[in-house]
Amino acid sequence: MQASKAASVLPDEGARLGFRLTLPAQILVLFIAVFPLLMQLYISLTDWSPLSGTGWWNAWSMWNSFANYTDLAADARFWSALKRTAIVMIVCVPAEFLLGLALATLFADEFPGKRIFYSILLMPMMVVPAVAGYMFFMLFQSGGPVNDILSAMSGFPVTIAWLSDPTLALIAVMVADIWQWTPLMFLILLAGLVGVPEDQIKAATLLGANPWQRFVTIVLPKMKTIIIIALAIRVIENFKIFDTLYIMTGGGPGVATETISVYIYKLTTQDLIWGYVAAIALAILIVLSIAAVFAMKRMARVREVAA
Amino acid sequence: MSTIHLQNLVKKFGDFTALQTMDLAIADGEFMALLGPSGCGKSTTMNMIAGMEEPTSGKILFGERDMAGVPMGRRGVGFVFQNYAIFTHMSVRQNLAYGPKMRGAPKAEIDRRVGAIAEMLQLTPLLDRKADRLSVNILQRVAIGRSAIMEPAIFLLDEPLSNVDAAFRAVMRTELKQLQRQFRQTMVYVTHDQLEAMTMADRIAVMDHGVLQQVGTPLEVYNNPANVFVARFIGAPGMNLLKGWLAESDRGLVVDLGPLGATPPLPVEIADAASRMRGEVFYGFRPEQVTLAESGRGLCMPVSFVERIGARTIIHLGDGETAVKAVFDNDVGLAIGQTAVVAPAAEAVRVFDAATGLALRAG
Numbered sequence: 182m183q184a185s186k187a188a189s190v191l192p193d194e195g196a197r198l199g200f201r202l203t204l205p206a207q208i209l210v211l212f213i214a215v216f217p218l219l220m221q222l223y224i225s226l227t228d229w230s231p232l233s234g235t236g237w238w239n240a241w242s243m244w245n246s247f248a249n250y251t252d253l254a255a256d257a258r259f260w261s262a263l264k265r266t267a268i269v270m271i272v273c274v275p276a277e278f279l280l281g282l283a284l285a286t287l288f289a290d291e292f293p294g295k296r297i298f299y300s301i302l303l304m305p306m307m308v309v310p311a312v313a314g315y316m317f318f319m320l321f322q323s324g325g326p327v328n329d330i331l332s333a334m335s336g337f338p339v340t341i342a343w344l345s346d347p348t349l350a351l352i353a354v355m356v357a358d359i360w361q362w363t364p365l366m367f368l369i370l371l372a373g374l375v376g377v378p379e380d381q382i383k384a385a386t387l388l389g390a391n392p393w394q395r396f397v398t399i400v401l402p403k404m405k406t407i408i409i410i411a412l413a414i415r416v417i418e419n420f421k422i423f424d425t426l427y428i429m430t431g432g433g434p435g436v437a438t439e440t441i442s443v444y445i446y447k448l449t450t451q452d453l454i455w456g457y458v459a460a461i462a463l464a465i466l467i468v469l470s471i472a473a474v475f476a477m478k479r480m481a482r483v484r485e486v487a488a
Numbered sequence: 489m490s491t492i493h494l495q496n497l498v499k500k501f502g503d504f505t506a507l508q509t510m511d512l513a514i515a516d517g518e519f520m521a522l523l524g525p526s527g528c529g530k531s532t533t534m535n536m537i538a539g540m541e542e543p544t545s546g547k548i549l550f551g552e553r554d555m556a557g558v559p560m561g562r563r564g565v566g567f568v569f570q571n572y573a574i575f576t577h578m579s580v581r582q583n584l585a586y587g588p589k590m591r592g593a594p595k596a597e598i599d600r601r602v603g604a605i606a607e608m609l610q611l612t613p614l615l616d617r618k619a620d621r622l623s624v625n626i627l628q629r630v631a632i633g634r635s636a637i638m639e640p641a642i643f644l645l646d647e648p649l650s651n652v653d654a655a656f657r658a659v660m661r662t663e664l665k666q667l668q669r670q671f672r673q674t675m676v677y678v679t680h681d682q683l684e685a686m687t688m689a690d691r692i693a694v695m696d697h698g699v700l701q702q703v704g705t706p707l708e709v710y711n712n713p714a715n716v717f718v719a720r721f722i723g724a725p726g727m728n729l730l731k732g733w734l735a736e737s738d739r740g741l742v743v744d745l746g747p748l749g750a751t752p753p754l755p756v757e758i759a760d761a762a763s764r765m766r767g768e769v770f771y772g773f774r775p776e777q778v779t780l781a782e783s784g785r786g787l788c789m790p791v792s793f794v795e796r797i798g799a800r801t802i803i804h805l806g807d808g809e810t811a812v813k814a815v816f817d818n819d820v821g822l823a824i825g826q827t828a829v830v831a832p833a834a835e836a837v838r839v840f841d842a843a844t845g846l847a848l849r850a851g
Contacts, residue, residue, distance in 0.1 A: 388586050
């Protein structure tokens with residue numbers, strides 16, 4: 182009887198000891214992951230600013246309940262920044278995807294000089310975004326290479342002020358993003374493409390499927406998981422678009438290229454209203470998290486089906 | 489249904505010749521096995537018939553029709569891949585319907601054809617199953633059904649049993665042979681497994697190093713191998729081949745095997761053929777066609793190894809150049825180190841010209 186009691190207690194004892202031994206690590210992880218969020222939540226409920234002359238822990242004295250959040254709902258500049266971010270995403274991510282897929286399809290076959298082209302194609306991805314920003318800043322100057330090429334092609338002088346025109350500036354920024362991130366799409370999709378079993382493609386050919394039918398009925402379904410992963414990565418990354426864009430336009434002219442990240446950056450460094458910034462950041466985090474959970478659920482389902 | 493004619497077919501990859509001037513006629517409705525070790529050119533031949541590869545020179549005719557330039561989707565060829573290449577992201581039904589659907593057949597017709605083929609292959613209860621969790625014999629049926637629905641004139645099978653475990657292969661072989669009887673189609677079957685070729689094929693084309701060695705029924709290639717390669721390759725174990733010299737004796741033409749002594753006189757047909765040549769020969773006989781004999785009536789050799797595999801016992805005699813295997817139906821009670829006298833049955837003896845490797849035959 183004693184023995185059976187010991188047996189029933191021991192695993193429990195072991196679990197408790199294990200818990201105690203890992204407690205410091207658990208606290209540390211909790212601290213790293215949760216503390217900044219709690220701090221952000223706390224500040225977002227106050228009017229605290231680094232200029233308020235007191236530490237953030239005293240922010241409760243500037244408690245404003247949910248005023249920051251109600252302000253946010255009425256902040257036209259916030260909503261237009263969000264809309265702009267969405268427009269950039271809706272243009273850039275599909276463009277990067279389609280270009281990446283086309284390139285991957287091209288590179289799935291052999292052709293002379295493939296290795297060199299492959300290396301060249303991957304280079305934009307390696308460029309530091311700030312440097313890419315300067316490159317495109319210079320390319321799109323009114324006396325810059327883009328206009329020079331347009332002049333040479335059209336035969337009369339072109340002096341478009343790319344970065345000073347609200348619409349053209351947004352286009353220029355999107356061109357830079359597509360230039361820099363199509364290679365990543367290409368790389369991921371190529372990995373997916375070469376993973377499509379070759380004999381299934383041959384089998385489809387022998388059964389009379391033309392190249393387009395093979396692509397739609399065999400290649401794309403086999404690449405589904407990897408396509409979702411690639412799109413999820415780029416959607417999340419693109420939502421945070423900042424460095425290249427900020428160097429090219431600084432969010433201007435006016436607020437014509439001001440995305441969420443740029444808006445937050447300006448509020449943080451210029452307006453110094455950190456309580457409000459915390460509220461925006463938290464709101465975006467929640468929206469992005471919901472999107473990420475949705476994407477991951479879908480991915481898990483696809484994997485289950487594919488397995 | 490269609491005949492296949494390969495005429496002077498050659499395939500080169502750069503400097504490497506994968507196939508040397510192959511001529512082969514496959515009859516309508518025939519089950520032809522292309523048999524050989526890996527790298528012998530059998531798969532290359534199959535791929536050229538399917539249109540996956542273009543011949544360097546020579547012709548492929550289906551019936552009277554030259555297949556040069558006809559793309560692989562339009563040859564009317566059904567192809568069963570080594571791993572079946574089933575579309576795993578589709579259901580069995582979608583797999584079967586794939587061909588007609590890609591050709592734009594109307595939905596009602598597709599349904600009717602899928603229903604008919606599924607009934608024939610006993611796949612009806614499995615039609616809506618996902619194709620990625622099926623057992624290997626079901627996969628084989630789906631692979632065959634998916635091709636058969638296109639009513640191809642010719643079926644090509646590329647080592648379809650090589651990924652199947654040994655116990656299941658016998659089942660699959662039987663099933664495959666029955667399917668061929670049902671469809672009555674011309675089938676070309678590539679394999680390196682002589683058991684598959686022997687049990688299923690109407691005729692076997694034995695290949696080695698890109699050269700067609702012999703074409704014949706399973707028993708022809710087993711009993712009358714055209715050359716040393718076929719003699720060694722067909723049969724398990726292969727034919728015993730002992731090097732020797734033709735010599736006259738008072739009893740007739742014999743083969744002098746050096747230290748092993750002289751053989752019994754050669755059968756008349758072989759002696760006739762041999763009388764036209766001189767020099768080294770291989771004295772060949774099947775391990776299964778050997779009996780133990782009294783001293784002086786056969787080859788006297790030491791036992792080097794004994795393999796008992798249940799139904800049969802394989803006795804290894806001698807070693808190196810003069811190694812011989814003998815297969816007996818029961819344990820003959822020989823142990824390693826003992827000396828045995830073995831005599832090949834007179835009608836089982838084959839003699840090959842050592843210089844050319846070709847069998848000496850009457851006529």
